Amino acid sequence: MKIVAIEAIPFVIPYRKPLRFASGEVRTADHVLVRVHTDDGVIGVAEAPPRPYTYGETQDSIVAVIAKIFAPELVGLPLLGREVRYARLERTVGNPTAKAAIDMACWDAMGKTLDLSVTEMLGGYTDRLRVSHMVGFASDEAMVADAERVRDTYGITTFKVKVGRRPVSLDVGACRALRNALGPDVELYVDGNRGWTPAEAARALTAMADLDLTLSEELCPADDVLGRRWLTARTTIPTVADESAVNPGQVTRELLDGAATMISIKTARTGFSTSQRILHQCEGLGAEIVMGNQIDGQVGTACSVAFGAAHRHSSRRAGELSNFLDMADDLLTEPLEISDGELTARSGPGIGIAIDPDKLAQYRTDNV
Structure with a gap:
């Protein structure tokens, strides 16, 4: 079980009404879907929500740091090598939601591989x-x-x-x-x-x-x-x-x-x-x-x-x-x-969720 690819897919879904609070407001979910692929054909998924007014991350920065820094460091590692993965991610300062999404997508892939729920x-x-x-x-x-x-x-x-x-x-x-x-x-x-x-x-x-x-x-x-x-x-x-x-x-x-x-x-x-x-x-x-x-x-x-x-x-x-x-x-x-x-909590393997390919195609913004 090795990591062979990591995708970072930006997507935008509007809110019916904005959520307003002291440090800002959110009108759209301009998030990033992270997918971790293994050599067994398993795909783990998670979501990274940028909050620039809190952590400094943007949708573009999450996509860039995963593609240019994190994926090259992690591709080829064993899926179960959690401590090595953690150490390599922590070499880079900040970027908390990008790191978190990669971690959770790996757990999702582990659960799917082992036929166990993350819970x-x-x-x-x-x-x-x-x-x-x-x-x-x-x-x-x-x-x-x-x-x-x-x-x-x-x-x-x-x-x-x-x-x-x-x-x-x-x-x-x-x-x-x-x-x-x-x-x-x-x-x-x-x-x-x-x-x-x-x-x-x-x-x-x-x-x-x-x-x-x-x-x-x-x-x-x-x-x-x-x-x-x-x-x-x-x-x-x-x-x-x-x-x-x-x-x-x-x-x-x-x-x-x-x-x-x-x-x-x-x-x-x-x-x-x-x-x-x-x-x-x-x-x-x-x-x-x-x-x-x-x-x-x-x-x-x-x-x-x-x-x-x-x-x-x-x-x-x-x-x-x-x-x-x-x-x-x-x-x-x-x-x-x-x-x-x-x-x-979903009872299926991993996190227990599946991404609708038609909806992802509708809302993704990277024109792939």
Whole structure:
């Protein structure tokens, strides 16, 4: 089982409505489909979503780094040579989603070769996750309507509310409107995407003290070291590190510095291999995790639920797995379905998904 080729295929699928948040907005899924081919004829697939405002990657940069740097380093390696593959990818600084997609496509190919699901290979703890839905910036009425629609249609009762606007009162009012409309039995937590200063974040959390928020994520900038530590020390709401903890070293620093008490794991940026390293770190340090969302399509979401369901530590909380619902279309032959607030990991070999060739031909942008 050797890697004989790696493809990076850019594609664009529009969203029905944009997702807006403090660091930007997403109107189209301008992602990259990564395919890893083996000498046995097996093809593993995964998805790389560029987020230039967070990691500096673009669709063009992902395609280029895979074609010009990563593929030449990895072609010819054994598919099971995970540590060699990891070492060669880590020679290059940055490019997290390109590396993650290659890693997950290799795991998909391994599962297909061995006739095992990725969830089984990673741990096999359960076969499903509860789903959390992200609510982006809009008027209070529109945010409430979005949450009510998702709750009533899909049975989702956990919501991550995007905050970080100025004035702070906009987000405090939105969270209050959501709590009043959805009632006490729905879980609400907030994500600032680094939009507030520590002082603004502290003021907002104080103003929302009666709303029973369960988590607060990246309310202020990742490099505001002292401010983040000060904010985490003065609140009883668990603080989730996301963009500030994208590799094992950063995870250790965030937790030991007291800048965070929980970690968001996103397979779109750390794949399966590094995500598992981070998960075991968090277990050892006594830190909870939440399965995050990189505004993934259905390919990326299938990867997230495959990983999250595989481990006890990552299956405890609802995972952020619903944003593909706002895409106008997707690439899978069998679309993912959320039912009763849960998403089930596919039981077939690998990640358990297949790409529709007609849809890929329709949405790819490289004119092949």
